[in-house]
């Protein structure tokens with residue numbers, strides 16, 4: 001039987017199957033087979049079950065390269081919860097024997113650092129780089145400039161949206177009561193709104209006070225997830241841009257908070273947990 005070794009991780013319930021492609025030779029050589037593998041592995045009934053498949057590869061620019069594939073087979077630029085899990089994995093495995101790790105992604109080089117550690121779980125702080133705030137960075141159709149509280153029409157309703165790129169596209173919508181939002185209806189509809197040529201991750205955010213918000217997310221390519229790291233960063237930046245909070249925000253998600261700081265150096269820092277769940281072998285045939 002041909003099987004690939006994997007390890008299952010999660011960051012606040014946003015879960016990933018991680019495969020060490022530096023060691024694992026059973027992976028398909030043809031890149032075009034990866035979307036199908038991701039869909040199969042991530043399937044909640046017929047596979048391991050995950051929001052994404054992550055491959056750890058060799059990089060000539062950083063310590064490692066992280067390739068993430070969404071559960072629908074699409075390949076995003078970055079994954080905030082995933083990169084914390086990758087940092088914990090490569091540190092534990094001795095692949096990078098340092099707490100500060102350089103990870104190449106499609107969104108550039110991202111810098112996670114293990115802050116606290118035990119055998120299964122770690123707290124990881126990540127320098128997520130600079131947010132993209134120009135409309136073309138997202139990308140989003142319309143005139144040049146930033147998109148802050150801009151009206152977006154959908155089915156006759158107007159949503160006030162703030163658009164932020166964390167390497168991947170985010171559309172943040174502030175609401176009075178985040179639990180009342182029909183996420184399973186609006187999420188998939190707004191994800192493919194024609195204003196977003198590369199689709200978008202959709203975050204609904206309720207402001208609690210100057211330093212805390214609650215967020216629910218519909219992810220591009222993965223649907224409902226319990227948490228989204230890049231989404232929490234986008235929510236923090238959007239909250240500050242709209243004058244709702246300061247630059248440091250606790251973003252409360254279903255399973256706990258992520259601490260987000262949009263620093264004066266224009267970098268966004270995200271701190272949160274990464275937890276190993278189990279290891280296994282996934283049969284390819």
Ligand SMILES: N[C@@H](CCC[C@H](N)C(=O)O)C(=O)O
Nearest residue numbers: 076079080081168228229230
């Ligand atoms: N869950 C991730 C984001 C994964 C990528 C996203 N679905 C996209 O397509 O942009 C996170 O924690 O950031």
